[in-house]
Amino acid sequence: MMKLDTLMSQTKFLFLISFLVNLSFAKNDIESIIRVADSFYADLRFDLAIIEYKRAVVLYPENEYDYQLLNKIALCNKKLGYFIEAINIHKNLLEKGENHWDSIFETASTYQLMGRFSDSNHFIKKYLTSVDGGKKDSLIYLMACNYFALMQVDSSKFYFNSIKEKEFQTIIDRNSTIISQFESLKKYNHVTAKYLNILFPGSGYLYLDMPQTFIATLFVESLFLYATVMTYKNQYAIGTLFGGLFFSGFYLGSIYGAEQFAKKKKKKLYRKYYDNIIFSFNKP
Secondary structure, three states: OHHHHHHHHHHHHHHHHHHHHHHHHHHHHHHHHHHHHHHHHHOOOHHHHHHHHHHHHHHOOOOOOHHHHHHHHHHHHHHOOOHHHHHHHHHHHHHOOOOOHHHHHHHHHHHHHOOOHHHHHHHHHHHHHHOOHHHHHHHHHHHHHHHHHOOOHHHHHHHHHOOOOHHHHHHHHHHHHHHHHHHHOOOOOHHHHHHHHHHOOOHHHHHOOOHHHHHHHHHHHHHHHHHHHHHHHOOOHHHHHHHHHHHHHHHHHHHHHHHHHHHHHHHHHHHHHHHHOOOOOOOO
């Protein structure tokens, strides 16, 4: 009986030793894979880095590096321009119940990078109360930039002014100056462009710095107006009808066109100032 107990004890001991040895080798193996992946990442070879990170996840599921690996896979996808894939990985991590800061920030900033500013703000508001200090101000900063990109200047200024951390002050002051410069510009108002074209054919395009379009519009509308008047004087009803229709079509079209061009130019101007807003800053 004692021999059996001794044998059982020895077996348990050997099993424990074997388990610890295998665990040690497994840890060494996964760390080796991660080192290779990190090397690829440092060399900007993100496609190869993804392969190695995924290999570590598959070979060693639910390991202690699980979040780190998945986060790196998401970052590689972002670097390669696979934004949706990156966002989905971060969202899956967040759905597991932990508010990982990296996943919150990266999802919001990736939406912003895609130009999906409303989605970025919607996501930020969902997690804003789960962080504080510099992390919270980082999200508010992104949100302020998003509102400016959406041409909602008042909301942008509100969120910039609500940031409390001093480390942001220099960058906020610079952005506030840029916003003030933009607000001082009165160019490309779509209502002005529209009514100028109503009052005098093509003048709205001149206001929009489009002199060639102004000349072409003035020439075509004057031509159709002249043709309409002349056919009317000569009592040529069909000519008057068609001349009037063509003139009306070009006249109304130029009014609509000036309004739309003004909106596009205003948006382009926004983009110019938007690009001058500083988006890159140190993530807490």
